[in-house]
Amino acid sequence: MTGPVTVAALDVGGTSIKASILDAHGAVLHRESVVTGVRDGRDAVTENVLALARRLVDGFGCAAAGIALPGVVDEAAGTAVRSAALDWRDVPVRRWAEDELDVPVAIGHGVRAGALAEARLGAGRGCPSFLFVSVGTGIAGASVLDGRAEQGDGGGAGGIGHLVVRPGGPECACGGRGCLEGVASASAVARRYRAAGGAAPGGQVSAQEVQWRARAGDALAEAVWRDAVAALADGLAAAATVLDPHCVIVGGGLSRAGAALFAPLRRAFAHRLAFRSAPRLVEAGLGDRAGSLGAGLLALELLGHSLEALALEPATAAVVGGLG
Amino acid sequence: MTGPVTVAALDVGGTSIKASILDAHGAVLHRESVVTGVRDGRDAVTENVLALARRLVDGFGCAAAGIALPGVVDEAAGTAVRSAALDWRDVPVRRWAEDELDVPVAIGHGVRAGALAEARLGAGRGCPSFLFVSVGTGIAGASVLDGRAEQGDGGGAGGIGHLVVRPGGPECACGGRGCLEGVASASAVARRYRAAGGAAPGGQVSAQEVQWRARAGDALAEAVWRDAVAALADGLAAAATVLDPHCVIVGGGLSRAGAALFAPLRRAFAHRLAFRSAPRLVEAGLGDRAGSLGAGLLALELLGHSLEALALEPATAAVVGGLG
The missing domain is CATH 3.30.420.40 (ATPase, nucleotide binding domain)
Known part of the structure; x- marks a missing residue:
């Protein structure tokens, strides 16, 4: 060596x-x-x-x-x-x-x-505290303070996947209903679009495909995408209310949608936190x-x-x- | 001296x-x-x-x-x-x-x-981390880690008064709708009971009075009280999901209702966090x-x-x- x-x-x-x-x-x-x-x-x-x-x-x-x-x-x-x-x-x-x-x-x-990586090398550099949320197959989160991801009592600090954002909404694998993960994760977006008849029976469609179709004017895709963005804004606003972070960093597969995600997400997020100044919402860097x-x-x-x-x-x- | x-x-x-x-x-x-x-x-x-x-x-x-x-x-x-x-x-x-x-x-x-006082002298002694919530005229909260109340970026860490628990619900002084404070605070309980016709026009009624009437079989008081407890459970569950505290301590005027509050609140809180083990929910000590x-x-x-x-x-x- x-x-x-x-x-x-x-x-x-x-x-x-x-x-x-x-x-x-x-x-x-x-x-x-x-x-x-x-x-x-x-x-x-x-x-x-x-x-x-x-x-x-x-x-x-x-x-x-x-x-x-x-x-x-x-x-x-x-x-x-x-x-x-x-x-x-x-x-x-x-x-x-x-x-x-x-x-x-x-x-x-x-x-x-x-x-931790975003804190040291990515979008969290120079940010004293932030909520990092990864939106992919599932939705996971971590709360970072002074460059360290907090643990919480059971390793769950910053977890927002099972925040209830749609009371009585879709069933979630956790046994609850209306969890953020069941509405706004990449897999939920694809599943909800298929369930609403947006794809041929048995046909596969990804969240990215749903977002593309929404942009192309597919009304069903638009509705599913809009609701996912609204639910994500609700979940991020709830977590930001409780954690009061300096900024919110969103990564994971869904964040690759870029402006199609971040433009409406930022608007909705700021609107929901109008009672105080909303933290900056930025795309993950890594x-x-x-x-x-x-x-x-x-x-x-x-x-x-x-x-x-x-x-x-x-x-x-x-x-x-x-x-x- | x-x-x-x-x-x-x-x-x-x-x-x-x-x-x-x-x-x-x-x-x-x-x-x-x-x-x-x-x-x-x-x-x-x-x-x-x-x-x-x-x-x-x-x-x-x-x-x-x-x-x-x-x-x-x-x-x-x-x-x-x-x-x-x-x-x-x-x-x-x-x-x-x-x-x-x-x-x-x-x-x-x-x-x-x-x-801080609950951490050192009250119900939080020996508890490595907890969410402290005071339910009175308003609803305020603080997140305690290692005996210290966290600040958050703008002094708002642990704040749950403006968590949206009833989307599209009652208007809140903050400009939002369906905030926890607007549904489950002592003043909200009294206001909602009056608004629903539970008191003579112009008549004053306190949250404690509403809770007494609920116990005595007043159906309207029961409905208002039940909804306040359910909303409080929703808000505490959301905050506990994000913060992952070892326990949750509830104080403030409304907590003086004792078992009339804590028995149904504990049930609803544990039910909402069934996907993981719910933190212990205890009454404030001071x-x-x-x-x-x-x-x-x-x-x-x-x-x-x-x-x-x-x-x-x-x-x-x-x-x-x-x-x-």
Whole structure:
């Protein structure tokens, strides 16, 4: 292990594992994605994660690794307490990974790791506090104060996916009705459009396709998209009312809609918070790389590197942001 | 100034100023209330606050004073930025009070000071994090982490009065519709009952009276009370979803309804958070004295007394709790 320090960073999602190699300045030297392999069962997922981590650590001579996970994560214990997406329950990820890799391993939660990366390298730089919300297949959030994603009592601080925004609305997997995730996530947008007859029976359609059709004048697509944006504004306004953050950062797949999302979202958000000055609402800076960058930052920290110093290197941040 | 250290503590509300004298252990040596005098204008309010503070500081030889204020408070600058209840705007309370009293003065926000007192001396002892909500004329909240009430970006962290719980519902003074405060505060309960024809034209009725009538079988009172409890459960569940606190502490005038409030509220709260384990929901321990006790703690801290030590003295806390 000669040469400059590097760390391996993995962000494990329900569909893919996004991996990066970072140097000590937070710059990305390499990145790749592999399928998570959820269909092959939970053991296959574990094997895929460990095999990828070993290949990266060996190949790049990494001094540490960071792994970001979905669901309920005990970061201190290094375990995946419960992850519906991976069908994992009480998996001692850190212990298994350290046995496999022979380097120290940091375990983080996907959206909190993403929030940490946005704080240090992305849209949250210079922002004393923010709510980071990732709108994709699901809707997850994290509350960041002084560059740190808060934990909450059960790891749920900043979670807004199950805020009830449409009382009596669509059923949610959580057992409730009208949850934000059931109305405004990318999968909800696609599902609601299909359910309303917007696609041929059995036909697949993505949230992005719905948004394109809305722009092209498809009235049904417009109604579904408009309602999703309104619900998202409601949820963000409720969370901002309670957390009082300096700004709100929205990322995840749906945020790639750009102005089609942010223009109406900003209007509705400011309107709902008219009783006070609404926090600035901005697009995430690191795209779908935020989680793996955050996992890398956790690994750097494990090696004793200060993230505060990192945040002061805008040139490095720009490089990483460009890759994000 | 011989003898043990004492501090004067004032909690300025729209109706009364509640004052206490605390010793260095947080025990209450004296307490009193005077009318705020809002009807006589903002200058009269200022005079009343300063006169009471001087009488207490002089009479008890206090080494410092703490003043808790409603509205938007800049605690660091020691100013009342904006208080509708007192008709105050940009009042340099600390400077005026220190000029008047010749002792150091700490300025706090009413509900955050109350939350601090609950954390050290009340229902929040031993609780790593909690949401404190005061339901009275209005609804205010504070989020406490490690014994400290969080500020948020604009002093609004934990504020749940303007969470929208009834989209399209009653108009709120904030300009929105369906805010929690407009449905579930003590004044909203009384107002909605009157508006629905529950009291003789021009007749006065308090929230407590509405709750008594509900218990006695008045169907209209029952409906108003039930809806207020349901809305409160909705608001607390939304805030708990976002903040993920260890417990939720409810105080203020309405909490004096006891089991008539807490039994249905706990059921509804747990039901709404069925997708995760709901935090414990408990009644505040210090009653309407929380704000002034908190102001006293801020004053003690100003003198260099550690509040951590205070929290370790259950005997003292019990005495104070009994007085609360």
